[in-house]
Amino acid sequence: MTRPTTIERKLTTGNEAIAEGAIQAGCRFYAGYPITPQNELCEYMARHMPEVGGTFIQSESEIAAINMVFGAAVAGARAMTSSSSPGISLKQEGISYIAACELPAVISNMMRGGPGLGNVWPAQSDYFQATKGGGHGDYHLIVLAPATVQEAFDMTKEAFDLADRYRNPVMILGDGILGQMMESFEMKPAKTRQPSRKKDYILDGCKGRKPRVIQSLFLEEGMLERLNDKLQAKYRRIERELVRYEELNTNDADLILVAYGSSSRIARAVMRDARVKGLKIGFFRPMTLWPFPTEAMRKLAKPKRAFLVIEMSAGQMVEDVRLSIEGRAPVYFYGRSGGGIPSEEAVFAEVRKALKKARSKVK
Numbered sequence: 166m167t168r169p170t171t172i173e174r175k176l177t178t179g180n181e182a183i184a185e186g187a188i189q190a191g192c193r194f195y196a197g198y199p200i201t202p203q204n205e206l207c208e209y210m211a212r213h214m215p216e217v218g219g220t221f222i223q224s225e226s227e228i229a230a231i232n233m234v235f236g237a238a239v240a241g242a243r244a245m246t247s248s249s250s251p252g253i254s255l256k257q258e259g260i261s262y263i264a265a266c267e268l269p270a271v272i273s274n275m276m277r278g279g280p281g282l283g284n285v286w287p288a289q290s291d292y293f294q295a296t297k298g299g300g301h302g303d304y305h306l307i308v309l310a311p312a313t314v315q316e317a318f319d320m321t322k323e324a325f326d327l328a329d330r331y332r333n334p335v336m337i338l339g340d341g342i343l344g345q346m347m348e349s350f351e352m353k354p355a356k357t358r359q360p361s362r363k364k365d366y367i368l369d370g371c372k373g374r375k376p377r378v379i380q381s382l383f384l385e386e387g388m389l390e391r392l393n394d395k396l397q398a399k400y401r402r403i404e405r406e407l408v409r410y411e412e413l414n415t416n417d418a419d420l421i422l423v424a425y426g427s428s429s430r431i432a433r434a435v436m437r438d439a440r441v442k443g444l445k446i447g448f449f450r451p452m453t454l455w456p457f458p459t460e461a462m463r464k465l466a467k468p469k470r471a472f473l474v475i476e477m478s479a480g481q482m483v484e485d486v487r488l489s490i491e492g493r494a495p496v497y498f499y500g501r502s503g504g505g506i507p508s509e510e511a512v513f514a515e516v517r518k519a520l521k522k523a524r525s526k527v528k
Contacts, residue, residue, distance in 0.1 A: 186321030231259030261300030269328030278504030286504025287341035418447030
């Protein structure tokens with residue numbers, strides 16, 4: 166794909182849009198290992214990174230890939246890796262190290278069915294892993310959840326800026342539908358993007374300055390606790406500054422559908438169909454999964470209103486929805502797991518069930 170000099174519309178997959186977004190964001194180091202359904206991203210990077218003077222490495226394993234990204238981030242490069250569910254599991258120790266060292270990095274996960282090796286069908290069952298800290302220790306990733314190829318491109322470009330701004334790893338959390346499907350998207354003229362902050366922490370040789378140390382091992386009493394206090398203060402700042410979501414038709418809604426990513430496309434279609442049929446259905450889509458739009462959801466909770474969470478999992482984001490609602494309104498769940506994809510007909514049937522349950526409770 167040629168870097169545009171004017172606004173262009175391209176037809177491509179979500180995987181390729183993420184890869185192109187990363188290149189335009191200034192990513193110049195990529196390390197990854199092939200796994201379906203994200204192989205197009207890896208292939209795109211192999212083909213196009215040399216064109217911009219970047220480095221592509223197909224590592225010997227997922228563990229090697231994340232540690233190569235760790236090293237590139239320490240050296241000051243905008244660095245990225247990508248994989249799908251089992252591969253992301255293997256990267257967790259390295260991700261925890263990167264978070265502890267407060268290094269910027271971008272990780273893309275195109276989720277597939279699990280647990281175990283599972284299958285190559287789409288799923289959303291890595292939500293806990295992404296938002297609760299899949300590795301060890303008290304840390305958070307910033308987690309962005311695109312629902313379209315356009316958002317996959319745009320959010321990836323922004324992910325590198327956010328990683329630099331907060332010195333924190335950022336995850337693009339998609340699934341096999343988003344990664345494999347093709348849509349047109351608008352690609353603006355590529356500009357050289359600079360880090361949003363001076364990287365005065367990188368290890369690039371002393372050159373007359375004081376030595377620097379980047380580490381995640383702290384054996385002196387109290388040092389690790391002080392690091393954790395610092396990290397938690399940063400996370401609270403991110404929660405104040407970065408929450409994003411989309412809501413439609415919530416003002417008069419009796420029932421609000423809550424979904425993210427590919428599931429949100431299905432939920433949105435059901436909401437529109439329900440409105441045509443005279444049902445007062447709303448729609449709420451978290452675009453940042455961490456930080457989660459807790460306060461925005463809490464404000465929507467009313468005694469005569471209910472929520473229906475739609476996920477391609479056995480129910481993971483539904484826990485954050487219930488925590489946000491704090492018992493102020495009933496929260497119902499419908500999901501498919503192991504690669505199952507909810508149909509519009511099945512979701513609409515669940516809408517009717519949820520409305521019936523909610524109305525019976527009001528009486």
